[in-house]
Amino acid sequence: MAQNFIGGGGSVCLYAFEDMDGWLVAPASHTKSDETQVPFGQGVEVTISRSNNAERIYGVGARNATATINKQFGGTFTINGALSNAYWMLGVLGANADGGTTGAYTHTYTEANILPSFSTTTSFELGTTDFASDLIGCVINTCTISAAVNEALKFSLEGTYRYENLGTTKTSDIPDVEPIFTFAHGSIEMPDGTTIAAVQSFELTIVQNAEPVYGVGSRFMTGVVAKNREYNFTMTAAFNDYTDLLTYFMNGTSSATAPDAGSGTEIATLELTFTNDDGDILDINLTGIHLNEETLPQNVGEVVKEDVTGWARACTNIIYTNDVQTAPAAATNIT
């Protein structure tokens, strides 16, 4: 068998949540998860970037560098796809409780201060000698969920990883069997019970402001600290009622006639619900909503659409309901 150049279809990317005790040991001993690996979704695209953060050493006596040193190892990942399962939400919010009954199991993700890390295996079928890389200590820094008319619900996960082990065993693919959520499956209520009609697009970005911590004695991260958390969103809706968004921008209610003289009132809740063809539900419940910017362009050649940007102060929960009883959970393979 020869060595082949391949397209992305000849590669695989799967992940499993790790034992957090791995962060207590040296990077080389940070064992990858032994939990069953799962796919991130369907239509997945993966970009792994590595940096030695190398530096050329210059000094008097020579124009050329006299040495090169490696500084901190920097590994980052970006994983995009069509949202068909939300199991990775454990790495975004931090905690999960499974519930429900046969045929309708709920996975309720809630906020935690420590972000569970996961091991990601990328592998490539190259022919005689395949290639695989286990990325250890993957922590999600930014999660974006976006939806627009005529599109699938999409996700994007960006983060950093701690360590990496290379090998030559290609992993068999595990295709995601969960149906894809689409924008047509969605509804947006702000506050709960008040559906915003004719939403054209919505994007929610959850930012962890996670900072890798390095220490003396190692090039590799010793931990990742999730600092202040942000839930930012943008929304565009076809305009036919100024009380849908504009009055909420003015004072947080549907009855404003002028901007609030003070800090205004928070909108209690914002709920995004998507129900796919299988009846699976992704229910995102945000609270403490504030609209920060509003734009209402008038152009003879375009439908009048209103744009708003804002944020939520917190996420009550994200409930993912499907047919699977137990969502992927952290491993316990490190003693």
Place this chain on the structure above:
Amino acid sequence: MDKKRLKLLMTKVAKGEITREAADRLIKPKKVAQNKPVGEIKGEDKKDSKIRKKTIKLNNTGG
């Protein structure tokens, strides 16, 4: 209950909009016995019958 309604119901339970007990009642309504008479039915066979008297006891399910 069809799967889609069941998933919606369980999501509402997870969200705290309804209790699990209420959801269970919707999923599988409790069987309630029909109202049947409770007591005894006494009958008397003909004089030439081997069993001269017969008492049928009824329980609350009518059996």
